[in-house]
Structures are given as C-alpha cells and as structure tokens.
Amino acid sequence: MVLEKHFECKVTDGRGVRKRVGDGKTIDIWKDRWIPGVAGVKDTKDRLFWAHSASGEYTVKSGYRSAQERKIGRRVRNSHEESGCRNEGILPVNENIKAGSMQGNPLCKCCEVCSESTEHMLFLCNHAEAIWKMAPIQWDGLESLRGKFWLWWSELVEATVREKGEEHITFTVNLLWQIWKDRNEINFNGKGRAPGVVVHKALTEWLEYQEIQGEGMEEERELRQRVRKQERWAAPDKGWIKLNTNAALNQQTNKAGWGIVARDWKGKLVATLACPSFTYSAPILEEALAIRTAMVKLLWKAGKGSL
Template sequence: MKHVNVNVVCALCNSEVETVNYLLLECSFAKSCWGMVGTRNDNTTQVSFSDWALNDYNVWSSDERQMGVMLCWTIWKCRNDLMWNQKCMEVAEAVHSTRVALSQWKEAQDKFLDRSWELLNSDDGDELWTPPTENTTKINTDAAVYDSSNQYTYAFAARNYKGELLEARSSCKEGRTTPERAEAMGIREALSWIKERQM
C-alpha cells in the first residue's frame, strides 16, 4: 500500500476536519446533495455515521435506502476525484450521476432483462451471507468490468463472526482487463489487508 500524506481538512468544502460523518453528511457539498435528492438527513451532528445510517435505515423506504447508499458512494467518489485527479463535480452533476448509477444498478438486478429469464430458478441470484466460525474473519471479494467506459473495479469487505463490518475497500481503474484478472486484483487487495494486520 502507498503511504500518502493527505490533508485532514474536507476536500469538498475546505471547512472542517474530514471524518466519515462530516464528509458524507455535514459537509456543505454533501448537505446540498442530500437536499436535492430529498432523502432525510436530520440530526447528523448528534450521532456517528453508523448510528445515523442504522437509525434512518429503519425508517426509510426501500427506494430511500437505495438512494441513500448510492449518494454516499457518489460523494465518496467526488471526494476522491477532487483529491487524486483534481476533477471537481457540481452538486447537480453529482446527484444526476447518483440517479443514473442507481437506475443502472436496478436494471442489472432485474432478472427479467435477461432474454433467458425463463430458464432461471426462483432462487437464482439470491445470495445469503453466512458468518464465519467464532473468532475468525470472512472476506468477500468482487469485481466488475465495464467495456463501454474502458474501466474496471474490484472490492472486498471483511466481517467478523458477529457480522460486523471490519473494513471495506474498492478501486476503480481505467483500462481494459479480463474479469478473471479484475477478480484476482480484488483478492490481492484483500490479501494485502490481511498482511497489514498481520492476521
């Protein structure tokens, strides 16, 4: 892993120290995004990000949950684009990007878009995460290749035996690669994480 000195001030607003809660909920850029999508974002200063997410998750509709997750992802990508690529995105552009990404994700989940849908079983596509044995960690990896945009992504998520998220990482790269190679990169990232923690 590269060790890079990063400014502790929020890259999107240059006002406050960047924390997960501040970046995704309190920053002026984030607040404007939340306001534009119309999803509730109240009392964020009183709780941690995880508490806020769990509290709102229980009262949000399914559509609000999906939009909330996708908006957090977009804000994070905007922050990284600004920090690493000096690319600045306007609020309206970020919200539009969120809606497009969410729409594409929903279409990808729709089994009926597949012409061979009649060959599917009722439980095809269903996945159930099962916890590892006590005092162990399970790491899931995944990858995707986007030929149309000349990009690929890979990611991993590590959870303990209680199902608690320990860490998740993802990366989006320019260029073409095979699905197998992208999957291997996700596994390599997970192995690096294991090595960092001397597990």
Template structure:
C-alpha cells in the first residue's frame, strides 16, 4: 500500500504532501483515527492550536526565524493576528469577502479574541467562510515562505468559498441519503351500509413475462369476506396478445 501522491498534492502544499507521504501506512489495515498530539485526550482545541502557532516574535527570539518582520509585507512584526487579519495582504482578501466581514475593524487584538468576536456577530454561513479564508491565508503564507508562490486575494477568497460550498453540498447529499423515506400510506374508506368494497393491486415481472393480481373484498364494517390472488402470463407485445 502506498500514498496517493497526486491526491496529496491536490489538497496539500508541496511541503506538506512530502511530509505526509513519508508517514508509514499501517500493514494491519486498521481504520484511521484522528489524534491531536497537543492535548492529553487527543482531541483538537482552539487553545492548543494557538499554543502551537505561537507568536512569530518568539520564533525569532529562539532563532527559528531569521527576521521578526512579516515575510509578505516586510513592514510590521509578524504575529498570528498580523498574518491572518491585519497584514495589508490579508486585508486585501478580507475586502473581497462578505459584507459582514468587510465591515469588521482592523485591530491588533490576540487572534483568539478576534475569533471569539466573530462567533458572536456572524451567522453559521459567514463563520464558515471566515474559517475557510483564515485557512487559505495561512496556507498562502506558508506557500510564499517555503515555495515562493503567492496567490492573489481573489484566488484566496474564491478557493475558500468553493471549499465551503463543496463541504455543505457533501453534507447535504449525505443527509439526504441517511434520511429515511416515509412509506406512502393510504387510509381505507368503508363502503355504504350493507355494501361491499373490492380493492385490488397488481405486480409485473417483465423478465419472466408474468403478472400477479390480488383482490380483497370487505364489508361495510371493514371485515374481510373474501380474497383472491392469481398469476397470469404477460404478453408485452400487443400483436402477440
């Protein structure tokens, strides 16, 4: 078993795809399980993600980065908020998003505060778009740093919007498949007093050229007084019939 490298390159950056393709695939074919290594229970939390991202200034202090400046605008110190929200390159993308996001003020608050604010003022649709654009901005930043590629703001927003639409469509199809179809039930109505009512139905087997007929006769109280079922040969060609 090997990784589908072409699929990895479609959904991940080149650097990410190379890292993922080096992960050994289980020979036992056991089902995959998502595990977040920064929490004890293996579940993802926003707090742990911020801890992972950290501030770029700290990376510079630890000499992991050569410069504390934003690699895109090269004017301001890079932080999570700057990279994903206040950088002019990020604002170019936010300016092409929904009107609610366009109206939000550019502030240098901790990014966790910005996310919390968005949860309080945006509906589910705009919040999905916000999260998708954040992901695309971070992906674009890494592509620029590691590969020298830079996507235009229009590409960032259109890709983010498309991902949200595809996600919703996939969930809509899944829900429609899982939703049980209620059977069509018709209520039986009784005939007039001292009268009888016959109900019938038929089924056709075109492969075996057979037709089955069933008849039920009830009285005015709904009691079954007679039944009939019969099978006959079916001649689909009117000339043969």
C-alpha cells in the first residue's frame, strides 16, 4: 500500500506519517514531520514512514489504534457505535430469542416483571443489582451507561489507565460471567445462587487467576536475576572502547527505548546515551537498531564518516 495515498487520509489526518531522513533533500525541517535521530550511514533518499506500525507501512488496524490513542472525539465514538450496533443482540437472552424466532417468553425469569434484554440481565434486574452492590469493585462513573451494554463496555476498557485498572477489569469480566452462569441456572434448572455467593465465586476465581499470573511473573524475574548474575563485563583489549547496548520495549504503550554504554579497556566510563525509539518493532530488531545507533554515534565522535 502506497503511503503517499494516506498522507492526507481523513482517518489519520496525516498525523502518523513521518519522513525518515535519507539525503535530506526533500525535507523542510520546519514544516514536515520527520523522524529525529541518527542519519543513515548510506546514501539513500528520504522516504515516508508510518510511525504507528513496526513495518512502517500504513494498515487500517494501526490507523484506527492511532485514532483511539489520540481520543479524537466523535470520530472514534462513531466507530465504537458502529461496532456496537453490529454486536447488539448476539447474547441469547429471552428478548433476543423471542425477536429472532418469535418463540418463547421474553420475560426475565429472575424477576418475572421485565423483558430480559442484555442490559436487564447484566445490570437492571433486581438480582443483578443486588450482585453489583455486593461487589468489591464499583464503576460509579458508568452507571448512566447501563442502558447500552456496548457503550458501557467501551468506556470500561478505557479504565486500563487508572491504578490497577487491568486487574479491576479482569475481575469485572469474571463477575459478568458469573451473572450469566447464574442466569442460566435459573432459566434451565429453576434455581440460582444468592448474590453474595455469586460475588464470592467471581472473587475466588479472580484471585486464583491473579495468583497464577503472579507465579509466572515471579518465575520470569528469578530467571532474569540468574541471567544477570551469570553475565560479567569483560574488558576489551588495550586501546579499545567497548560498547554495551540494550533495548527495552513496553507492549502496553507500543513504545521502545535504547540504552548505550561505552567503556575503555580499564573499565572507565567513556559515554552513555539513552534515547527513545520512534517505532515499535520486534525485540531483535530493536536490539539491532540500538547497536547500529551506538556504532554510528561512536564514528561521529571519532570524526569518521563511514563504517
């Protein structure tokens, strides 16, 4: 897909397109969005680069994700609404079954008063309300959105930015699952669980999940510590400078960074550099870019122009 086509694309508004510096002949440093950093060591032409994907090529997925991150208001809201409308009515609650097959009773078997929609079953039924009141995590800011589940869900997933947001969302998903299971027990077996029992089951399973996740992270930390203990810095030959590089990646923010340390044969620190990567790619590629940057920086400091 040609990036020039997307430079003025309404979806991205051109904000994700950068120019990667080659010979610099086509770049206006005051007007163009260009990628700062180390210039190429080869004589290449400037080229357009999509900053929100590892390959540098525009994709619909990366464009949409970029738009979400910028929170560009109604445009993103419309995309959520379109997706929500497509998924509305999928859950086989009594109201949807009646609408789709013209058979059965649309009433909720928990309260036997209201039609059982997705929103009624998960939030508005007396039984569901009692469960939510006993839950240890509350989403007070989302109460006004309970009339539309997909809108409530869209706002919920934005809560990852708050403290322990991902953990709270994980518990909430488990609680929704337990409400659905309890609904099925009432519909098919004529008996359900008390609200406190439903919450306790959701909390127990959530804690088990957190424990398993914690064990996995602890094993990873122990492995890293063992690797660090085994790694020892080896001095280069006399008169040489040794470069050590490392790349760090953050999958949640889609950002990366490089660290560079230069020491002489005596172990004396010569230079250090920490710089962000303006792209996010595979770990091995980020490591390679960190090494390349370190070598080019060293050449420039030594007053040389090529490898």
